[in-house]
Amino acid sequence: MKFIPLPPQQLLREHFDYNPWTGVLSWRIQTGKMKPGKQAGSQPKAGDRTHYPSVRLHDRIMLMHRVIYKWMTGEDPEYIDHINQNKSDNRWANIRSCTQAQNNANIKRQASASGYKCVYPNCTGTRWVAQITNGGKRRHIGTYDTPEEASAAYMVEARKAWGEFARAK
Numbered sequence: 001m002k003f004i005p006l007p008p009q010q011l012l013r014e015h016f017d018y019n020p021w022t023g024v025l026s027w028r029i030q031t032g033k034m035k036p037g038k039q040a041g042s043q044p045k046a047g048d049r050t051h052y053p054s055v056r057l058h059d060r061i062m063l064m065h066r067v068i069y070k071w072m073t074g075e076d077p078e079y080i081d082h083i084n085q086n087k088s089d090n091r092w093a094n095i096r097s098c099t100q101a102q103n104n105a106n107i108k109r110q111a112s113a114s115g116y117k118c119v120y121p122n123c124t125g126t127r128w129v130a131q132i133t134n135g136g137k138r139r140h141i142g143t144y145d146t147p148e149e150a151s152a153a154y155m156v157e158a159r160k161a162w163g164e165f166a167r168a169k
Contacts, residue, residue, distance in 0.1 A: 051087055
């Protein structure tokens with residue numbers, strides 16, 4: 001997914017204040033009904049596909065974490081990752097620029113019988129298979145006696161591929 005570049009950092013800083021310790025973005029100047037000091041943005045509504053808080057400026061709706069990242073750095077990265085998986089936690093220590101592969105590596109696991117990411121029972125249901133997908137290619141890591149062993153093998157490969165972005169569950 002390609003993101004449309006945000007307004008310049010200077011414009012964002014003219015309109016917003018940001019507290020990096022709390023993650024709160026607030027209005028700096030009066031815009032319509034919004035008064036200076038009032039928290040900016042809104043939480044997603046039920047059924048919203050993005051599930052990310054957003055903010056409106058000059059009739060343009062923008063994802064809040066992207067506004068914050070640009071407010072802080074002046075950069076418009078393609079992807080931004082929430083380290084702790086909480087999409088509403090926009091503290092500076094919780095957001096980072098990343099690639100699509102790194103962002104995908106840090107997603108929570110899909111429901112599986114093992115309780116671990118990329119670990120599945122084999123066809124007979126007696127052992128556990130670990131696999132990894134990187135660069136669009138799926139690779140078999142190995143077959144193990146327990147899901148914990150399979151997960152440990154997955155994490156070795158995941159850390160090689162994505163470093164700090166690797167996630168077991």
